[in-house]
Amino acid sequence: MARQESLAVVKEPETPAEETARIHIMGKSYVVPAGLTILKAMEYAGYRLVRGVGCRGGFCGACATVYRKAGDFRLYVGLACQTGIADGMYLTQIPFYPAPKPLYDIHRLSAGGETIFRFFPEVARCIQCNTCTKVCPQGLDVMRYIAAAQQGDFKRVAELSFDCIACGLCVSRCPGEIAHYHVGLLARRLYAAHLTPKAIHLRTRLGEIQEGRFSKEVETFCKMDRQSLQRLYAQRAIEPEEEVALPGKSNSDED
Numbered sequence: 730m731a732r733q734e735s736l737a738v739v740k741e742p743e744t745p746a747e748e749t750a751r752i753h754i755m756g757k758s759y760v761v762p763a764g765l766t767i768l769k770a771m772e773y774a775g776y777r778l779v780r781g782v783g784c785r786g787g788f789c790g791a792c793a794t795v796y797r798k799a800g801d802f803r804l805y806v807g808l809a810c811q812t813g814i815a816d817g818m819y820l821t822q823i824p825f826y827p828a829p830k831p832l833y834d835i836h837r838l839s840a841g842g843e844t845i846f847r848f849f850p851e852v853a854r855c856i857q858c859n860t861c862t863k864v865c866p867q868g869l870d871v872m873r874y875i876a877a878a879q880q881g882d883f884k885r886v887a888e889l890s891f892d893c894i895a896c897g898l899c900v901s902r903c904p905g906e907i908a909h910y911h912v913g914l915l916a917r918r919l920y921a922a923h924l925t926p927k928a929i930h931l932r933t934r935l936g937e938i939q940e941g942r943f944s945k946e947v948e949t950f951c952k953m954d955r956q957s958l959q960r961l962y963a964q965r966a967i968e969p970e971e972e973v974a975l976p977g978k979s980n981s982d983e984d
């Protein structure tokens with residue numbers, strides 16, 4: 730007699746249960762797969778992000794986020810596209826923090842500290858608490874570049890603030906209510922427009938273009954299709970890279 734198969738067969742899951750985390754987005758609780766970034770977790774939870782997202786690669790500064798971790802009173806900040814979720818996390822995005830952008834013609838401004846104070850007199854309210862530096866997801870020394878801006882040292886500001894992505898998190902925490910990233914931007918523009926040495930060859934080439942020296946070539950390029958242009962671009966002559974001597978090693982060491 731054939732053996733009867735049991736009807737109560739328990740089917741083993743083909744894949745182990747996914748690990749999950751409970752997070753709280755703007756006060757509402759969601760269970761999402763563990764290991765996601767905040768940005769992906771928000772999308773998984775059903776948020777359709779039309780603000781608060783841009784490059785997804787940590788460059789545009791659109792996804793500033795404030796959060797707290799379970800059992801920790803501290804307020805943390807980060808970029809949603811770069812920060813992983815953790816079980817028990819409370820978070821909200823702040824895609825923009827109020828910081829009016831002044832309008833100016835950079836070529837009509839003087840390249841001194843007085844221009845900074847004209848547009849941003851609040852920089853004098855810096856109490857050197859260093860909160861702006863601590864909160865910066867780019868790890869910039871924000872307080873130091875504000876100090877350099879006060880002194881009109883725009884080269885220093887440009888160096889220290891070069892990687893600013895204008896996420897606005899510094900502005901959100903500053904007790905002096907300074908809009909740091911706008912200060913850095915103005916200083917970098919002043920430095921570029923008034924203080925850096927002019928590229929003579931670039932100016933010469935622009936003059937040549939304006940005089941129509943390359944008009945025929947430009948006309949030809951405009952008639953070419955995309956593939957032909959790409960091919961031409963790939964075949965362009967590239968200047969050989971200059972050999973750079975490493976510190977402590979002369980170029981003749983390998984002789």
Ligand code: FES
Pocket residue numbers: 781782783784785786787788789790791792808809810811
């Ligand atoms: S989306 Fe651009 S920095 Fe996060």
